[in-house]
Amino acid sequence: MANPEKCRYMESHEWICSDEDGATATIGISDHAQKEITDVVFVDLPAVGRTVTKGEAVAVVESVKAAFDIYAPISGEVVAVNGEVGENPALVNESPHGNGWLYRLKPADIKEADSLMDFAAYQEFLKSATH
Amino acid sequence: MIHLVDMTTETLKRTPLYNHQQDLGGRFVDFHGWELPIQFSSIIREHEAVRQSCGLFDVSHMGQIDIKGPDALKLLQKIQSNDASKVAVGRAMYAHILNEKGGVVDDIIFSRLGEERFFVVVNAATAEKDFAWMTSHAKGLNVQVTDRSREYAMLALQGPSAVKIITTISPSAAELKRFGALEERIYGQHVIITRTGYTGEDGFEIVMPVEISVRVWRTLSVNGHSQGLLPCGLGARDTLRLEAGYLLYGTDIDDQHTPFEAGYGWVVKLKKGDFIGKAALERQKTEGLRRKLYGIRLTEKGVPRAGADVRVDGAKAGELASATFSPTLKTGIGVGYLDRADLAPGAIVEVSARGRGLAGEIVQMPFYKLDRS
Numbered sequence: 188m189a190n191p192e193k194c195r196y197m198e199s200h201e202w203i204c205s206d207e208d209g210a211t212a213t214i215g216i217s218d219h220a221q222k223e224i225t226d227v228v229f230v231d232l233p234a235v236g237r238t239v240t241k242g243e244a245v246a247v248v249e250s251v252k253a254a255f256d257i258y259a260p261i262s263g264e265v266v267a268v269n270g271e272v273g274e275n276p277a278l279v280n281e282s283p284h285g286n287g288w289l290y291r292l293k294p295a296d297i298k299e300a301d302s303l304m305d306f307a308a309y310q311e312f313l314k315s316a317t318h
Numbered sequence: 319m320i321h322l323v324d325m326t327t328e329t330l331k332r333t334p335l336y337n338h339q340q341d342l343g344g345r346f347v348d349f350h351g352w353e354l355p356i357q358f359s360s361i362i363r364e365h366e367a368v369r370q371s372c373g374l375f376d377v378s379h380m381g382q383i384d385i386k387g388p389d390a391l392k393l394l395q396k397i398q399s400n401d402a403s404k405v406a407v408g409r410a411m412y413a414h415i416l417n418e419k420g421g422v423v424d425d426i427i428f429s430r431l432g433e434e435r436f437f438v439v440v441n442a443a444t445a446e447k448d449f450a451w452m453t454s455h456a457k458g459l460n461v462q463v464t465d466r467s468r469e470y471a472m473l474a475l476q477g478p479s480a481v482k483i484i485t486t487i488s489p490s491a492a493e494l495k496r497f498g499a500l501e502e503r504i505y506g507q508h509v510i511i512t513r514t515g516y517t518g519e520d521g522f523e524i525v526m527p528v529e530i531s532v533r534v535w536r537t538l539s540v541n542g543h544s545q546g547l548l549p550c551g552l553g554a555r556d557t558l559r560l561e562a563g564y565l566l567y568g569t570d571i572d573d574q575h576t577p578f579e580a581g582y583g584w585v586v587k588l589k590k591g592d593f594i595g596k597a598a599l600e601r602q603k604t605e606g607l608r609r610k611l612y613g614i615r616l617t618e619k620g621v622p623r624a625g626a627d628v629r630v631d632g633a634k635a636g637e638l639a640s641a642t643f644s645p646t647l648k649t650g651i652g653v654g655y656l657d658r659a660d661l662a663p664g665a666i667v668e669v670s671a672r673g674r675g676l677a678g679e680i681v682q683m684p685f686y687k688l689d690r691s
Contacts, residue, residue, distance in 0.1 A: 225553065226362045228643040229621055247672070249621040251361050251553060251643055254672060280360065 188285040189213055195260065195303035198312065202284065203260040203292075203300055211266055212297065215288040216248065216257065216279065219313055224250040227279040232268040232290055239263060239292070241299055246289055248279060261299035263292035333378035334471050334528040335535055342549050350443040352379040354552055361553035365645040368517050368558055369686075371546035372477035374538055375555055381445025382470045382525060383452060385428075385436040387461035394428065394436055397455050399577060399599075401590040405430045410499045410512045414577050414585050415448065416595030420602060421573035422580070424448050425565060427523075429499035429512055437499075437510055439472070439525070441567050455594070471531035475538055476521030476558075479545040484511070484522050486541040487534055491522055505530045516555065518562025518684055557642050560651060563613060563683030569624070570611065570639045570653055578602055579655065580611045581683075607659040609636070613683040614667055616650035620676040627670040628654050628678075630661065638669065646686045650676070653683075 189204035196202050200220035205212050221227070231247040239245045239259040246257035268290045272278050279287040294300075304312060330353035340346075344355030354376070357364060367373045385393055394402040400413035410429040414422045424447070428438040440448045449465045456463050475484055484491045487504055494500060494513040501510045507527045515521035526534055539547060556566070565571045571580045576599060578586065586599055616622060622641035627634050641652030652669070663682045668675040 225357060226360050228362075228645075229619060249643070251557065254621065254623070277360075277362070 189215065189288065191284050192306045195300045195305060196309035197258060197260050197303060199258055201258055201260055203303065205297065211291050211293050213288050213291050214260060215283055218283050221280045221283045224248065224252055224255060226251045227276040230272045230276050230279065230289065233265045235265050235268060237265045239265060257289060260303055261292065261297070262295040265290055266293050267291040333376055334531045335376040335378060338532050338535060339376065344551060349379065349552060352442060354379060356553045357551040358549045361557060362645045364548050364550040364554035365557050367546060367548040368477045368519055368550060368554065369646060372475065372479040372483055372542050373548055373550035373554065374535065374542065375474040375476065375550050377474050378471040378531065379442035380472055381440040381442060381448065381467040383438045383440060383449055384464040384466055385438060385461060387434055389459035389461040390434045390436050393452070393456050393459050393461050395591060396593055397452060398426065399586045399593065399595065401587040402428070403590065407432060408499055410497045410514055412585060414582065415451065417573055418594060418598065420576040420595040420598035422571045422575060422577065423451055423573055425567050425571065427512070427514055429510065431499065431501055431510070443568060469527055470525050471528045473524045473531070473535060474515055474521060475524065476515045476517040477519050479542065480521040483538055483542040483545060483547060487537055505533060516564055517558040518686060557645055560640050560642055561644050561646055561684065561686035563685060566640055575655070576602055579607055579609055609655045609657045610659050611653055611655050612661060613681045613685060614652050614654065614669065614678045615681045615685065616669065616676050616678045618677045620650055620671050622650040622652040622669050622671060622676065628656060629668040629675065630656060630658055630665070644685060651685045
């Protein structure tokens with residue numbers, strides 16, 4: 188379970204959290220995002236082994252409401268994807284920081300995450316009207 | 319993720335249930351000028367509650383029109399496509415109000431409450447238009463047409479457990495047959511209950527003065543709680559009705575499309591006598607249809623969206639009008655007008671989604687019964 192307070196966030200509501208071993212990082216969408224998009228019915232994840240660039244659209248989360256591109260918070264290589272959300276897309280709503288995680292990256296440079304919002308900054312961002 | 323914007327403003331209309339629904343955690347959106355809840359918990363949970371136990375919907379935004387007098391039946395026969403003379407007192411009927419071209423002005427359910435008394439429920443977005451239409455066509459007839467929309471609230475109790483739960487406000491309603499209608503006093507006020515609905519499940523629609531609406535909602539909720547009753551919003555209302563093959567006025571039918579094109583020929587009774595739109599429909603019957611509304615189910619993973627192109631035999635044949643991910647079938651479903659009148663269930667189509675073509679097939683509606691053999 189990724190601790191939301193330790194994650195970094197994109198303005199487009201993805202979170203990224205370093206895994207315990209420090210070698211990889213997990214990405215998902217925030218609790219705010221899952222509430223806004225409502226019931227997730229389909230998740231399209233990237234292939235393991237794919238190289239992604241920071242800001243690239245790498246996955247799709249489809250809800251009853253609309254389809255949403257999921258971006259890469261940092262550059263790296265996809266080392267794992269969450270097979271469970273393929274079978275049970277509702278996990279993204281039920282546990283966006285836990286079992287509803289989307290994919291895992293081996294970062295090219297973990298320092299790229301420093302420019303993302305931390306938990307406090309993300310909360311401030313949510314309070315403003317511009318999201 | 320895209321940027322998500324809250325669109326509600328302060329100039330929207332609210333139903334008498336608004337405050338109570340805020341307390342229940344409803345998430346509100348602008349629906350044709352009304353501030354209504356799209357969901358309370360989750361669209362899919364609410365949808366499943368209706369299919370498996372019971373859901374309670376506030377549909378007070380809809381309009382209610384009284385038609386009374388010696389020429390009440392005459393007016394109704396003139397303005398709508400079905401045969402109202404077949405509707406006995408205590409029965410209701412689904413029909414289309416048509417224009418001279420056979421296009422649909424609105425789809426309605428009317429109940430006969432007396433020999434010379436009909437009660438018509440109309441869509442929210444078209445209520446004013448319908449009232450003006452009925453009033454203008456009532457000229458020269460001995461009939462009173464009254465718009466009662468502001469006086470009445472309306473709730474829909476839908477699902478297999480609805481018949482048990484309705485007894486907590488009306489034991490007589492539980493005795494109604496499908497499309498039966500009754501009026502009685504509940505909490506000292508005049509209430510009309512019909513065994514009708516927009517979900518494809520058994521259920522009741524309850525019309526009551528606004529003053530008792532919160533009380534009726536609370537009674538049904540509290541008593542339905544042990545049966546698994548959930549408050550439901552517009553999100554589930556849409557997934558349920560689409561699974562049932564019901565039309566959404568303004569999206570699936572409108573004044574540019576006829577009941578025949580929509581696959582609703584059964585609401586047209588050409589033999590009943592003259593009515594507005596009859597001549598145009600007779601012509602269309604003779605000439606044949608150039609386009610038809612088809613049910614489409616995706617045969618691969620993906621979510622179809624309204625407005626998506628539909629291709630048949632390599633050429634664009636139309637677009638999806640309504641579309642969603644079916645919680646019951648766990649696959650994408652949609653309806654759309656295609657400029658082919660000859661497609662049979664099983665015909666292969668391709669639905670555009672996010673730059674790709676998704677495989678699908680024409681299916682007989684209702685969708686949600688497809689897997690029940």
